[in-house]
Amino acid sequence: MPSPRRTLIVGDGLAGALVAWELYFRGLPFEQWSDGSPAASDVAAGMFNPVSFRRILAQWNAKVQQEEAQKRFRQIERELGVELWHRVPIIRVFPDEAYAALWKERSAGGHEVSEFLESLEPADLHKSIVAPFGAGRVRDAGWLDVPTFTQASRERWRSQGDWRCQGWSLADGCPEGFDSVLDCRGVGAVDDLAHFGLELRRNHGEVLRIQPAEDWGDETVNNVCWALPLPDGTYRVGSTYRWDVAEPTCLAETPAHLLERVSQARAEWNSPEVLNHEAGLRPSCFDRRPILGQVSQDHPYYYACTGWGTRGVSIGPTMARWVVEALQGEIPAVPDEVHPKRFRTFTEN
Numbered sequence: 001m002p003s004p005r006r007t008l009i010v011g012d013g014l015a016g017a018l019v020a021w022e023l024y025f026r027g028l029p030f031e032q033w034s035d036g037s038p039a040a041s042d043v044a045a046g047m048f049n050p051v052s053f054r055r056i057l058a059q060w061n062a063k064v065q066q067e068e069a070q071k072r073f074r075q076i077e078r079e080l081g082v083e084l085w086h087r088v089p090i091i092r093v094f095p096d097e098a099y100a101a102l103w104k105e106r107s108a109g110g111h112e113v114s115e116f117l118e119s120l121e122p123a124d125l126h127k128s129i130v131a132p133f134g135a136g137r138v139r140d141a142g143w144l145d146v147p148t149f150t151q152a153s154r155e156r157w158r159s160q161g162d163w164r165c166q167g168w169s170l171a172d173g174c175p176e177g178f179d180s181v182l183d184c185r186g187v188g189a190v191d192d193l194a195h196f197g198l199e200l201r202r203n204h205g206e207v208l209r210i211q212p213a214e215d216w217g218d219e220t221v222n223n224v225c226w227a228l229p230l231p232d233g234t235y236r237v238g239s240t241y242r243w244d245v246a247e248p249t250c251l252a253e254t255p256a257h258l259l260e261r262v263s264q265a266r267a268e269w270n271s272p273e274v275l276n277h278e279a280g281l282r283p284s285c286f287d288r289r290p291i292l293g294q295v296s297q298d299h300p301y302y303y304a305c306t307g308w309g310t311r312g313v314s315i316g317p318t319m320a321r322w323v324v325e326a327l328q329g330e331i332p333a334v335p336d337e338v339h340p341k342r343f344r345t346f347t348e349n
């Protein structure tokens with residue numbers, strides 16, 4: 001019997017952690033390396049929401065992927081003995097009458113997004129919320145405690161001798177003792193992927209943790225920006241999206257900008273205390289889909305697993321499964337939607 005393939009996972013953010021668990025549950029040997037550079041996963045709000053609020057549409061494969069995510073994270077919770085997956089409904093405050101009418105129509109049924117939407121009466125809203133055009137609810141939403149997940153996973157592999165503080169890049173090739181490398185470096189993979197004509201973009205984002213003076217209730221309120229209640233009574237507030245900032249730096253103007261936006265959905269406003277302000281770089285692609293799988297005939301051991309963008313929590317477990325299925329030869333290639341060949345500039349097309 002040939003010995004099972006030993007895989008090197010590079011990166012220990014959300015992607016690296018989920019790929020490690022995918023291999024673990026299959027009984028396949030791996031080692032994980034990380035150089036400790038800043039990770040998007042350390043600052044991610046971790047929200048999952050099956051609805052795209054911009055045009056009131058279901059997210060990509062929302063139902064199937066979110067179900068797979070919930071199942072996988074519950075399984076990991078049992079392994080690690082920590083709580084990670086928190087169900088918290090989202091109240092969407094409508095921006096105008098046209099939006100309110102479209103929500104009402106879609107929540108009535110007959111659309112793929114209908115099953116996720118509830119229409120609300122003013123009396124259904126928490127007293128702190130102001131919504132002149134009304135509001136709706138997405139019940140099947142919440143957040144994953146991403147930093148706790150990645151830290152607890154890292155400790156688990158470290159205690160087994162399967163984690164090392166070590167950098168890697170394509171120039172290092174496939175290190176001795178491994179027969180494949182799974183690249184989960186987030187934006188750390190930008191330069192290497194560019195060699196193959198694959199543009200991985202850095203999407204800069206910031207979040208706050210605040211303590212409001214008033215009671216804001218126990219549901220997330222979204223009016224483009226959002227305030228998410230945390231178990232300790234504080235709220236996470238976010239998010240920003242910028243393409244013109246290439247470092248994970250906190251910008252001085254961001255707290256005022258986010259708080260001004262969030263204040264518009266609250267009946268009373270006394271400036272909250274800002275407890276924390278963090279920034280990160282989301283690894284993103286032009287079409288909001290990841291880059292997965294084998295990238296080059298010249299580097300057959302190399303598999304990409306990045307570009308998870310704004311929705312890493314919801315799509316992550318499915319992406320980790322797909323890349324490991326491709327690695328194991330269970331599927332000939334990853335699905336076209338996430339395959340590098342969809343990039344017009346891909347050098348192997």
Ligand SMILES: Cc1cc2nc3c(=O)[nH]c(=O)nc-3n(C[C@H](O)[C@H](O)[C@H](O)COP(=O)(O)OP(=O)(O)OC[C@H]3O[C@@H](n4cnc5c(N)ncnc54)[C@H](O)[C@@H]3O)c2cc1C
Pocket residue numbers: 010011012013014015016033034035036037038039040041042043044045046047048166167168169184185186187188189204205206207238239240278279280281282283305306307308309310311312313314
């Ligand atoms: C402000 C903000 C809010 C967000 N909110 C949400 C949200 O609500 N819901 C959601 O689903 N997603 C959210 N995201 C997106 C989410 O964070 C990402 O989809 C996800 O964390 C990406 O994980 P990753 O493992 O690919 O990358 P990262 O978390 O960036 O991890 C990359 C890893 O690679 C390591 N590394 C880098 N270079 C090297 C190297 N050369 N050698 C070795 N190791 C290396 C790093 O140290 C790190 O461990 C948010 C992101 C930000 C910034």
